Amino acid sequence: MLTSTIAPAFxxxxxxxxxxxxxxxxxxxxxxxxxxxxxxxxxxxxVDALRHFHEVDCANIHxxxxxxxxxxxxxxxxxxxxxxxxLNSRKTEELIFVRGTTEGINLVSSSWxxxxxxxxxxxxxxxxxxxxxIVPWQMLCxxxxxxxxxxxxxxxxxxxxxxxxxxxxxxxRMVAVTHVSNALGTINPVKEIIAMAHQAGAVTLIDGxxxxxxxxxxxxxxxxxxxxxxxxxxxxxxxxxxxxGKAELLNAMPPYQGGGDMIKVVTFAKTTYADLPYKFExxxxxxxxxxxxxxxxxxxxxxxxxxxxxxxxxxxLYGTEALSRxxxxxxxxxxxxxxxVLSFVMEGIHPHDIGTxxxxxxxxxxxxxxxxxxVMDWFHVTATTRASLAFYNTAAEIDALVAxxxxxxxxxx
Amino acid sequence: xxxxxYQDLILDHSKRPRNCHAMAxxxxxxxxxxxxxxxKLKLYIKMDGDIVKDVSFVGSGCAISTASASLMTESxxxxxxxxxxxxxxxxxxxxxxxxxxxxxxxKLVVFCGVRDYPARVKxxxxxxxxxxxxxxxxxxxxTTETE
Numbered sequence: 001m002l003t004s005t006i007a008p009a010f011x012x013x014x015x016x017x018x019x020x021x022x023x024x025x026x027x028x029x030x031x032x033x034x035x036x037x038x039x040x041x042x043x044x045x046x047v048d049a050l051r052h053f054h055e056v057d058c059a060n061i062h063x064x065x066x067x068x069x070x071x072x073x074x075x076x077x078x079x080x081x082x083x084x085x086x087l088n089s090r091k092t093e094e095l096i097f098v099r100g101t102t103e104g105i106n107l108v109s110s111s112w113x114x115x116x117x118x119x120x121x122x123x124x125x126x127x128x129x130x131x132x133x134i135v136p137w138q139m140l141c142x143x144x145x146x147x148x149x150x151x152x153x154x155x156x157x158x159x160x161x162x163x164x165x166x167x168x169x170x171x172x173r174m175v176a177v178t179h180v181s182n183a184l185g186t187i188n189p190v191k192e193i194i195a196m197a198h199q200a201g202a203v204t205l206i207d208g209x210x211x212x213x214x215x216x217x218x219x220x221x222x223x224x225x226x227x228x229x230x231x232x233x234x235x236x237x238x239x240x241x242x243x244x245g246k247a248e249l250l251n252a253m254p255p256y257q258g259g260g261d262m263i264k265v266v267t268f269a270k271t272t273y274a275d276l277p278y279k280f281e282x283x284x285x286x287x288x289x290x291x292x293x294x295x296x297x298x299x300x301x302x303x304x305x306x307x308x309x310x311x312x313x314x315x316x317l318y319g320t321e322a323l324s325r326x327x328x329x330x331x332x333x334x335x336x337x338x339x340x341v342l343s344f345v346m347e348g349i350h351p352h353d354i355g356t357x358x359x360x361x362x363x364x365x366x367x368x369x370x371x372x373x374x375v376m377d378w379f380h381v382t383a384t385t386r387a388s389l390a391f392y393n394t395a396a397e398i399d400a401l402v403a404x405x406x407x408x409x410x411x412x413x
Numbered sequence: 414x415x416x417x418x419y420q421d422l423i424l425d426h427s428k429r430p431r432n433c434h435a436m437a438x439x440x441x442x443x444x445x446x447x448x449x450x451x452x453k454l455k456l457y458i459k460m461d462g463d464i465v466k467d468v469s470f471v472g473s474g475c476a477i478s479t480a481s482a483s484l485m486t487e488s489x490x491x492x493x494x495x496x497x498x499x500x501x502x503x504x505x506x507x508x509x510x511x512x513x514x515x516x517x518x519x520k521l522v523v524f525c526g527v528r529d530y531p532a533r534v535k536x537x538x539x540x541x542x543x544x545x546x547x548x549x550x551x552x553x554x555x556t557t558e559t560e
Contacts, residue, residue, distance in 0.1 A: 350475035352450050360415040369451050382451035382473055411419055
C-alpha cells in the first residue's frame with residue numbers, strides 16, 4: 001500500500017478534524033466521501049460563520065442604519081473583497097454575487113447575450129460542457145436565431161484546439177468553455193482558448209465551478225471576460241457564488257433582474273440603476289451564504305490552493321493507478337492535464353448498481369450522466385461512476401473504493 | 414445488507430433478461446426514459462382483444478430496471494388490460510409503502526428489497542410506467558419524472 005508515501009508534508013488527518021461530517025458511519029461503515037465535485041463538505045469554520053451570523057449579526061444588508069445591519073453589511077461585503085483576492089480581479093465591483101455558477105452563466109446569457117447577440121451570430125461552447133453551460137446558450141440562440149458551435153474533443157477527453165480555431169470567425173460573439181470538466185476532470189487550456197477568442201473579436205465566459213476549488217484562478221492573467229464559480233464547491237454554503245466580469249462589459253450590460261437594491265432612483269416614469277456591482281443584485285441576497293463563503297475563502301487560503309492542488313494530484317495518480325488494476329474497468333477521461341476526478345465504467349455493470357453497492361459500504365460516489373449527457377453520448381455510455389476527490393480525502397479511502405469495487409464485481413460477476 | 418436488494422432471481426434476470434427483443438407485430442408500444450440515469454426502454458405488446466398475448470422489451474439499464482422489465486414481461490402474458498393495470502398498482506405499493514407483502518404478486522415480490530433504497534424505486538418502476546403508457550396508448554415517451 002502506498003498510503004504512507006502520499007504527500008507526507010500534507011497533514012490530511014489534521015484537516016479531517018475540521019470536517020465533522022466525515023466522522024460518521026454510513027450503514028455501519030466509516031463514511032468515505034468521494035463526491036466533492038457535486039458538493040464539497042464544509043469545515044467547522046464555515047458552519048461557525050453561518051451560526052454566528054444567525055445568532056449574533058442577523059439583519060438585512062445595505063438598508064438599516066442600525067448596528068446589526070451595519071455588521072451584516074460589512075461581513076457580506078468583506079466576502080466580495082476576499083473574492084477579489086481569490087480570483088485576482090482588478091476591482092471589487094467586478095464581482096457579482098449570484099446563487100451559483102448556473103446563475104452566473106444565465107446572467108451573462110440573458111443580459112450580455114440579449115444585447116449583443118443577433119441573428120446569424122455564433123456562440124462557441126465545448127463538447128464537455130455541463131448542461132448549465134449549454135442550455136442557457138441554446139435558449140439565447142433560439143431566441144435570437146443565432147448558431148451554437150461545439151469544440152470537439154479527442155478520446156482522452158481533451159479539447160481539440162485546431163478544430164476550435166476553425167470554428168472561430170467574425171460571426172463568433174461568445175466563447176463559453178469550462179475550465180475543468182465535471183464529468184472527465186479535464187483541465188482545459190483556457191488562457192489559450194481566451195486569447196484565440198479575443199483574436200477573433202469574441203467575448204469569453206469561463207465556467208469555473210470545478211476549477212475554483214482545485215486551481216489558483218487569476219482572471220487577469222487568463223484575461224477572461226467573465227468567470228463564474230459556485231461557493232459550495234469551495235467548501236462554502238450552497239446558494240451563493242460569484243460572477244466576475246470586466247467592468248467595461250458589466251457597465252454596458254442591462255440589469256438582469258429588477259427590484260430593490262439595484263436602483264438609485266425610482267419614479268413611475270423612470271428608474272436609474274445602481275452602479276456596479278449592485279446593478280446586478282436585485283432583492284435580498286443570500287446574506288448568510290455570502291458570509292459563509294468568506295469563511296470558506298479564508299479556510300482554503302489558510303491551507304493554500306497550491307498545497308491543495310499538489311496533494312490532490314498525488315491522490316489522483318494513486319487513484320488512477322489503483323483503479324486501472326481492476327480488470328474490466330475503463331476510465332472515462334484520461335486527459336494529460338486533469339483534476340482529481342475518477343470517472344469510469346465497468347464492463348456489464350450499470351453505474352447505479354455500482355453506486356448502491358458502494359453506498360452500503362459507506363462509500364459515496366456520483367453515478368449517472370453528471371449533467372453532461374453530450375459527454376456520455378460521445379463516449380457511448382449512458383452513465384459513469386464518478387469518484388471525485390478533495391484535499392480531505394486519503395489514499396486509504398481510495399483503497400476502500402477499490403475494495404468496494406471488488407465487492408461489486410463479486411455480486412455481479 | 415445489499416444482498417437483500419440484489420437477490421439471485423434479480424441478478425439472474427438482469428444478466429439473462431427474458432423477452433428481451435423487438436416485436437415486429439406488436440399492436441402497442443411505448444418508450445420509457447429515466448432522465449436521472451439515462452436509462453431507456455422500449456416496450457412491445459401484442460393484444461388479442463383485451464388480453465395481453467405477448468410482451469417484450471429492449472433497452473439499456475441497471476440490474477434493477479432490467480430485471481424488473483424482464484420479470485414484468487413474464488408476469489403479464491395472458492392477463493387482461495385491467496388485470497395488468499391492477500398488478501402495476503400492487504407492484505408500486507410493494508415498492509413505496511410498508512404494507513405487508515401480498516402473495517398475488519408472485520415472483521415480483523423479489524423486488525420488496527427496493528423499499529429500503531428509495532433512490533432505486535424509479536429503476537424498478539420504469540418498465541411499469543412504460544406499460545401504463547402503452548396500455549393507455551400515450552404518444553409521448555413516458556419518463557419517471559412524471560410521478
